[in-house]
Amino acid sequence: MFKRWLELKSGRSALIIGPRRCGKTTFLKNRFSEFKYATLDDFDFYDWAQKDPKGMVADLGRQFIIDEIQRVPKLTVAVKYAVDNENALAIMTGSSSIGLLGSAADTLAGRINLYSLPTACWGEKDGPPQHDVFTETASLKTLKQGSRELESAMLYGMFPEVLMAASATEKEEILKNYRNTYFLRDILQMANLENQEGLYAIFQNLCRSLGSHLEVSNFAREAALSMPTAKKYLNTLQMSQLTFKLYGWQFGPAKRYIRAAKTYFTDNGIIQAFAAKVSQGQLLENFVISELEKRRKLGFINADQFYYYKTPAGKEIDLVFAAGGVVYAVEIKAAKAPSVKDIGSVRDFVQSSEQPARGFIFYLGENYDEIDGIRLVPVTALFTSRGLTG
Numbered sequence: 001m002f003k004r005w006l007e008l009k010s011g012r013s014a015l016i017i018g019p020r021r022c023g024k025t026t027f028l029k030n031r032f033s034e035f036k037y038a039t040l041d042d043f044d045f046y047d048w049a050q051k052d053p054k055g056m057v058a059d060l061g062r063q064f065i066i067d068e069i070q071r072v073p074k075l076t077v078a079v080k081y082a083v084d085n086e087n088a089l090a091i092m093t094g095s096s097s098i099g100l101l102g103s104a105a106d107t108l109a110g111r112i113n114l115y116s117l118p119t120a121c122w123g124e125k126d127g128p129p130q131h132d133v134f135t136e137t138a139s140l141k142t143l144k145q146g147s148r149e150l151e152s153a154m155l156y157g158m159f160p161e162v163l164m165a166a167s168a169t170e171k172e173e174i175l176k177n178y179r180n181t182y183f184l185r186d187i188l189q190m191a192n193l194e195n196q197e198g199l200y201a202i203f204q205n206l207c208r209s210l211g212s213h214l215e216v217s218n219f220a221r222e223a224a225l226s227m228p229t230a231k232k233y234l235n236t237l238q239m240s241q242l243t244f245k246l247y248g249w250q251f252g253p254a255k256r257y258i259r260a261a262k263t264y265f266t267d268n269g270i271i272q273a274f275a276a277k278v279s280q281g282q283l284l285e286n287f288v289i290s291e292l293e294k295r296r297k298l299g300f301i302n303a304d305q306f307y308y309y310k311t312p313a314g315k316e317i318d319l320v321f322a323a324g325g326v327v328y329a330v331e332i333k334a335a336k337a338p339s340v341k342d343i344g345s346v347r348d349f350v351q352s353s354e355q356p357a358r359g360f361i362f363y364l365g366e367n368y369d370e371i372d373g374i375r376l377v378p379v380t381a382l383f384t385s386r387g388l389t390g
Helices: 024-031 043-051 052-062 075-085 101-108 142-157 168-191 194-207 215-221 227-239 268-272 280-297 341-352
Strands: 014-019 036-039 063-067 090-094 113-117 244-250 262-265 307-310 316-323 327-333 357-363 369-370 374-378 385-387
Touching: 024 036, 024 063, 024 090, 043 052, 043 113, 052 063, 052 075, 052 341, 075 090, 113 369, 142 168, 142 280, 168 194, 168 227, 168 268, 194 227, 194 262, 215 227, 227 244, 244 280, 244 341, 262 280, 280 316, 280 327, 280 385, 316 341, 327 341, 341 374
Parallel strands: 014 090, 014 113, 036 063, 063 090, 244 307, 327 357, 357 374
Antiparallel strands: 244 262, 307 316, 316 327, 369 374
């Protein structure tokens, strides 16, 4: 495994949340090789945790890793006892926050640090991050290497096992396996439901609606599910770190709060796994926004939440967030030469903003440029970037 960009504070117990197959186990076994290890994917440990959580934790000693702790959330009570009374150092992971974050937060408040480990950032396998994508200029070498790898990155995503596969055929086989096991079977178990066809239809509808408002009623009807069931599936996908939502930005010039959310996949490989037919614009938009979301989760972008923006007249901006007292407005264009018209929504937003604001267009060209004060950034500048710091 290549060195991951996640940094843990030493000497503190931790809970790491991230989707299955994102590399949590490998990361921790490399980082804490001397720690005793237990996974609740192992039935023996799972049964032990259910029947005697305190005894299991005591047997692990003073330094230990518990993988997939969301399977037995009450185990956090035994971990709390060990941390408080035995001076234990506990590192826990969870691939779903269903029933876990509330329990862990209440039980271990002030005792652990909470981290997110997404699938790999684009360029993470090539070394540490090199530049801020919003405030610095990537080297020509970085842009050229990004250009060579962009198509594969957008198509197959950044699950570590997929990323390290030698051929396109092998990448596709791994993603199909993820679809048939993790994306479908495991999600059904988490949601305590059995309608695999309905869940498959939910995935397909999510792919088709990338970049659009999420209309749950349409999803339910097309997937032949009830509204409550469709909502439960969608919530389970989000809690399992496979999707995330952008809500409407409510502090913009339009003074309008949009309640409808947009949903994106945390990794483009999920789209490929379902062989979904999406446009190049949708594929690029999901790629850029998910890559920035990964960096936000890793702490490289100091923003609590990402949003989108829509005016009463229907003009939209793909991504808006506030960091360091500045509002950043980002449009994503699947074009090699954006026009003045393409930057209109971002330009109007920046000029009308009551807060300091900066506008950006991420596009498929090769050069940095500026139009009417809006910075044009090659998508390839995301390669090996940390996002935004300082």
